[in-house]
Amino acid sequence: MSQHGASGNPEPKSGPPIPTGSSSPKMKISPKLNRWSMGRALRSGGVKLDRPIRRTDDTHCRQPTEAKETDEDDKKTSAIDVEITAGKSIYLISDGTGWTAEHSVNAALGQFEDYSVNRGSSVNTHLFSWVEDEEKLIEIINQAAKEGAMCFYTLANPLMSKSAKQACDQCGVLSVDILGPIIEGIASHLGVSPSGLTRGAPGTRVKTLNDAYFKRIEAIEFTIKQDDGTLPENLSKADIVLVGVSRTGKTPLSTYIAQKGYKVANVPFVMGVEPPRTLFDVEPRKVFALKIQLVVLQAIRRTRAKTLGVDTQAENNYSGIDLVRKELDFASRIFAENPGWAVIDVTNKAIEETAAVILRLYHDGRDSATSVPRISQRY
């Protein structure tokens, strides 16, 4: 396995994210930090949270050298260490909600799914939102140093962002500025400077109650009212209609897509029950049929039945392989009778993935100026 060092702030210019198999020559490496970081990772990744917490007014940092001593401590108390292992820590620091940092880092963590399996350790993220004064920022970064955590930050205020970078470098804490490069890119593209205001700042608040906001609220409320086949007379008012048998994820999908401002209705297909006539009056390109592999659906229904604590007979009626197959066949027949509906396989797909597939198809051909489908939005 290749080992990669990194500067406090990795250079995007160093080609691909991680040139697997070889270390990137372009990256600036603090050897001490690197040895230390690697050292921790190569053991169980244990971070002792029961280490005495310093006074919050303490502005000193644990330096890489101290860190190596801490490594020694860890080795001595490895038995305890295993018990209290909290995994590797990742700090997310924001002067706003922190959702951007959380979303981006979660996505990136998808690239390290085997880590916990192979290392018998876990990764813990710690989100610090509305960190709007420097004192608090420094306190958090000091704590990150104590925990051997790395820091990701999204700070709209350029001065705070600069302080974060400086403090992290000073404390030997690996750090990445998530928002900075994005804002910088947009500023160059538009030819204007960013406001530097956090989302909560007075100047920006008035923007929240605009048409898009009300449209979104309306979409969410519509979607909830339509859930699970209720009010079939309103199907024509939906932007998107989802159909499928129980446990194909219609409800979570509906609410996820509604959050993006689309009115979603979903109609459950139940063995032997005819769907409402109004469904077949809906413009076919708006209807998305969810299919799923038999065994996977049965597994999901088993889990569901356990959660509901239903009796064996009821469970068999719900997750018995023959009945599940019959219900899927019943749904497939209706799908086949409506060739205008897009059929989407949700087998082992996360809600976000299926939502992306549906919205891509929904927008396909309408916004596209190329042969490649795109989802366009105006700001």
Added chain:
Amino acid sequence: MSQHGASGNPEPKSGPPIPTGSSSPKMKISPKLNRWSMGRALRSGGVKLDRPIRRTDDTHCRQPTEAKETDEDDKKTSAIDVEITAGKSIYLISDGTGWTAEHSVNAALGQFEDYSVNRGSSVNTHLFSWVEDEEKLIEIINQAAKEGAMCFYTLANPLMSKSAKQACDQCGVLSVDILGPIIEGIASHLGVSPSGLTRGAPGTRVKTLNDAYFKRIEAIEFTIKQDDGTLPENLSKADIVLVGVSRTGKTPLSTYIAQKGYKVANVPFVMGVEPPRTLFDVEPRKVFALKIQLVVLQAIRRTRAKTLGVDTQAENNYSGIDLVRKELDFASRIFAENPGWAVIDVTNKAIEETAAVILRLYHDGRDSATSVPRISQRY
């Protein structure tokens, strides 16, 4: 106003995101691209979408020099240009869902809210998801060059990411790698290499049906069933209970928080109607009371009444200033009688902001190892 150039990939190391008032000396600038980019921005930001689309097998790029010629064209046809102005284009390219790029860029665009007002122009984002082969990638980047767009990309596959960077530089398209630096940082921190697999790839799919997934689905379904005060007997099963008068955003808030895996119930406070007894049996730290400024609530209710198309009398009963005030007073009294409830002002706050405030308070003191509240998650 300061003008900023940028390389194809701005260096995070160049201090704060945008050193407002002065251009960053560290940034590498393609002067032609910069003049061109600035030139477009300083006009109405018009991008002619009716420009003839090249054949999709065309792998040539419009170079900055050609771009300047295009500027000339635009000037000549400025009248038409104004009519067909589509604003500045931002391309979001992903080999997955593209939600990370969308989320991050939307957040960054919050720094440029005055742009459309001051320039009489808009910004358009174009999301391209599941771009998994190089040919498609190059086609999209060529189109970006034609539209004078910039590119943000989140490509898990290092080779694709490298190709994107090279193609953008070649085409004189400003580009920013969003995911790369984050993955690189985590890889260094954990001391392991990323999988390089896109989320849809076989290796990663099986991970989607884990406990966290089922917990999240359950939370969403619970939340929808509990919406608007239904099933008060289940309030005790909720992680979070929201209370407030109509139009304080209880429903969208509930579904947003539910998406993050929390069971949310909401109870509407209606003038003169006693809330369900079970509400007062709920652990107070789980209850969040939503307050809002009188005039803002009235404005929201007016909009709502229009949407519903109710008659004047009904509208007055709903958004009449006296009745709105009375209802808010009624709610405030109940809030005051329950000092254990956190009271949150949702006035002019976006759903995401209020959700962040609530979850921060919810986790405060439980996960915190410092005096600064944090939201912690294990992976």
